[in-house]
Amino acid sequence: MNYIAISELRANLPDLIDQVSDKLDRLIVTVSGKPKAVVLSLEELESIEETAEILSVTGILESIKESKKQISQGEYITLDNLEKKYARTNTVKKCRG
Numbered sequence: 739m740n741y742i743a744i745s746e747l748r749a750n751l752p753d754l755i756d757q758v759s760d761k762l763d764r765l766i767v768t769v770s771g772k773p774k775a776v777v778l779s780l781e782e783l784e785s786i787e788e789t790a791e792i793l794s795v796t797g798i799l800e801s802i803k804e805s806k807k808q809i810s811q812g813e814y815i816t817l818d819n820l821e822k823k824y825a826r827t828n829t830v831k832k833c834r835g
Contacts, residue, residue, distance in 0.1 A: 739763075739764045739765070739766055739776075740763065740764075740765055740766070741765075741766045741768055741773070742754070742765050742766070742767055742768065743767075743768050743769075743771075744767050744768065744769050744774075747765070747767055747777070754777065755777075758777055758778060758779050758782075759779040759780070759781070762778075762779055762781060762782050763778075763779075764776055764777065764778045764782065765777040765778075
């Protein structure tokens with residue numbers, strides 16, 4: 739993140755908006771040398787909001803940690819194996835029906 743004085747922001751706003759949106763950069767705007775605001779791209783804001791929403795789900799962090807642990811220990815099923823498993827199940831049901 740880069741700090742920028744509000745006077746510089748005013749003078750270069752179009753270019754700085756392009757910089758922020760192209761590079762997903764953030765600018766901390768200072769007034770009298772003190773940080774007062776942040777300029778960031780819409781894409782970055784939406785990403786932050788989405789992350790906050792996901793993390794607000796009760797127990798999600800524990801679930802993610804447990805999933806990572808299971809993956810590192812090889813406790814998972816591949817998409818191919820999952821498709822094969824359910825293809826067999828559907829075939830059996832069709833034969834009976």
